[in-house]
Amino acid sequence: MGSIATGGGDKGDTGVFGSGRLPKNHSRIEAYGSVDELNSEIGVIIAAGNPPHASGGHNLPESIRTQLERIQSLLFDLGSDLAQPGCGKEDGPSTRIGDHHSNQLTDWIHEWESALPALKNFIIPGGSLNAALLHRARTVCRRAERKTVQFLNEAAEGHSAVVFLNRLSDLLFLHARAANQAEGIPDVPWIADDSSSD
Numbered sequence: 001m002g003s004i005a006t007g008g009g010d011k012g013d014t015g016v017f018g019s020g021r022l023p024k025n026h027s028r029i030e031a032y033g034s035v036d037e038l039n040s041e042i043g044v045i046i047a048a049g050n051p052p053h054a055s056g057g058h059n060l061p062e063s064i065r066t067q068l069e070r071i072q073s074l075l076f077d078l079g080s081d082l083a084q085p086g087c088g089k090e091d092g093p094s095t096r097i098g099d100h101h102s103n104q105l106t107d108w109i110h111e112w113e114s115a116l117p118a119l120k121n122f123i124i125p126g127g128s129l130n131a132a133l134l135h136r137a138r139t140v141c142r143r144a145e146r147k148t149v150q151f152l153n154e155a156a157e158g159h160s161a162v163v164f165l166n167r168l169s170d171l172l173f174l175h176a177r178a179a180n181q182a183e184g185i186p187d188v189p190w191i192a193d194d195s196s197s198d
Contacts (some may be wrong), residue, residue: 019112026029031151032082035165042068049130049179060130061182064175067108071168074101082148086157095159102160104120105167112174116181122190127180131187134176139182141169 046068049060060068077096084093126134145165152162180187 012174027147027151027154028082028085029190031081031148031161034140034147035079035082038137038140038144039072039079041133041140042072045130045133045137046072048133049161052164061178062110064134064178065174067171072147074164075193076166078164081159082151082161095161097160097164099160101165102163102167108165109174112171112178116174116177119187123177123187124190125176126188127176127185127190128183130179130183131176131185134179138172138176141165145169 046060049065057158063099074097081095081097125139126132145162148161148165151157152159
C-alpha cells in the first residue's frame, strides 16, 4: 500500500466516492468529518476507561465499553453512507445504517433508563472522568447531528443518519450517568443563578 501523503488535498479539496473532488469545507465533508471526530472521541473514552494496570475507580463498566465498541463500527459505516453521493436515494446505493440500528440504540436506552434512578433535576457535564468524557462525546454527537441535518437538507439524500445520531446522543447521556453511578459519584446538578443584576 502506498503512502497516505499523496498531496492530493493540498489545494483544499478532497476526493469523494464516484464524484470527483469537493472543497474540504463542503457540507458533505463537514457531516462525515464530524462523525469521524465523534468516533475518535469514543475511542478516547474506551482507552481512558481501560488504563494499563488500573486498580479500580477509573475502569469503564464492561457493559458500556461493549456498546461503545459496537457503536464505533456503526459510526464508520455511517460515515461511509454520508461520504457516498446518492446513498439512500431510490436510484442510489443502499445505506449501511438503517432503522434497525437506531432501534438497537433505542433498546439500549430503555435498558439503561430502567437501571438508573430517575432524574429529579437537570444535570451538567462532570462527575467522574469517564462521565465527563462521555458527556463531551454527547455534545460532539449533537454537532455531528446538526452538520448531518444541514447536509441532508442540501443534498436531499434520504437515510436514517439523523435518527441514529439523535438516539446515540441520548444513549451517551445515559452512559455518562451510568459511569458516575458505577464509581459511586453523583451526577452534577445544575444550580440556577438566582442573583439579580443591578
